[in-house]
Amino acid sequence: MVRQRLIKLYGLSEPRIAEIFVKLQGKPADAVLGFYPHFPENHITISLQGEDEPTVTAELDQVQAEIFSLVGDYIFSTGNQEMEEVVGRLLTERGKTISVAESCTGGLIGHRLTNVPGSSDYFCGGVVSYSNQSKVDILEVSGETIKKYGAVSDETAQEMARGIRERMKSDLGLAVTGIAGPDGGSKDKPVGTVYIGMSSAEEVFSRRYRFWGRRKQIKLNTSMMALDWVRRYLNGDPILSGI
Template structure:
């Protein structure tokens, strides 16, 4: 029977604490551990301070059997993780010949930097003699594995692509081989158009009826709420079988707002619908500046259903490329129902697609008026012979207004496609 293994993630670096670098490593590590049945209990960020790192190691090892550490393994003076770990685990730094050969290979054959290899780079080959070295194919700082008091400590570079490579190629296989793990199963429903509190109100009795070992989590986003059911058990197939009827009931309860029964963003959902129908879409963006196009094309395979975009930020571009009438702009303005309808029609004509999505608005902080305050956004979706529009009155800062406008535009496109067969 599998056990519930708790993990802690410790990220090291002053840059994380002052917000200069965003910690994406913890999210990736948490996802990878969760896939194999390890539950991340805590995430801790500490600066480049010796005592703070030691205290974090002590504290996390009291609650977790697995501690993943990232950062502080570089060649500069502020990278103190390696000598600290040597002292913490009662060892000393020694040169690992395999790591040294790899460092020389990188600098001489891959990087090909002029001049001799710096001493600080060669010191990357020094590792605590009490560590199991994890080969880092992607960089010069090796991963290191330690054991102490029945806990496993794994130190990884903070560079994201190096950390990801080590997690997937070294860490996860090791944990699968050396730990007996429980299955953790998630099922996620994605809703749009209703707030977290209103969704929760619809699910009061449903949530109360769940067995104690099945948990419901609410994950709000830009105009959306993800609903995640989680269960654990020794047999993944049995856990999934038990969870399925509860998940089906959950989807039924929120069917009015349900976008997908998968944990996937709107651009993926739209791509699947268009691909199934062998249809195409184009976008005409003003206030979002191409962000909608960016999201759609960030999905692999989007070229099958996405033709392109006109980012018509200036009125002259709206007129010249999308054929918006000068009189429309003069009479109604760039942010109007009339203008976005003509933008969508122009995109349909020029890009020759089945659907076109157009958007124009005032993102702020300036540019608003009494008639059209900051946050006013018009969206149009057009198909052959049909068009719908929607007005938003947003109230946030510029960045959030763009995110909210984009999410609402994509959802309007989704609904239009589904209702226009």
């Protein structure tokens, strides 16, 4: 019998994935590893042949454990789950609610979260603050902050994350602001520059990213990173610093 397992990762570059393959070579000898880039995710499959179900499952578990020991933080699914399903399950398990303030993603994060049946139990809602005025009016981002640091900045991302959390009375507030292109980039903040912010009752923090690709790819990658922040945060894993 042959059994296969699908492991989904996000946030690792392909050369780093290649290293895993080198390290795993030949343990066990009959494991066949497959690599499938599935933008912006990376998928690894483990195929194993064996006499019976328990033996094959045990061997699959062993290979999976090896991969976890190398890059566990980057693995978001060992079944065939989407990132939004994983995040939904974690929010449910932890009894936490979330809301989102989206600029460059235009609603994609909320759309993904609400693709999951039952998401109304943990998703309170969101604001798509495409204009600066809406950031000020609805999210209570200070006009001074936008003037001083720009709408695409750590400061604005943090105020958005704080604002949406307060507005929606949720446990977590997630915010993204960036330049999806093709226009709007500058030397300091080229197309693909994105700030992600998160707020809880205890803290507010943000990070800068630079994503590559066209408009839809930048939006997709931003939504993926933002959702991965929630996954990592709820798992107690370190938030990614750059990609």
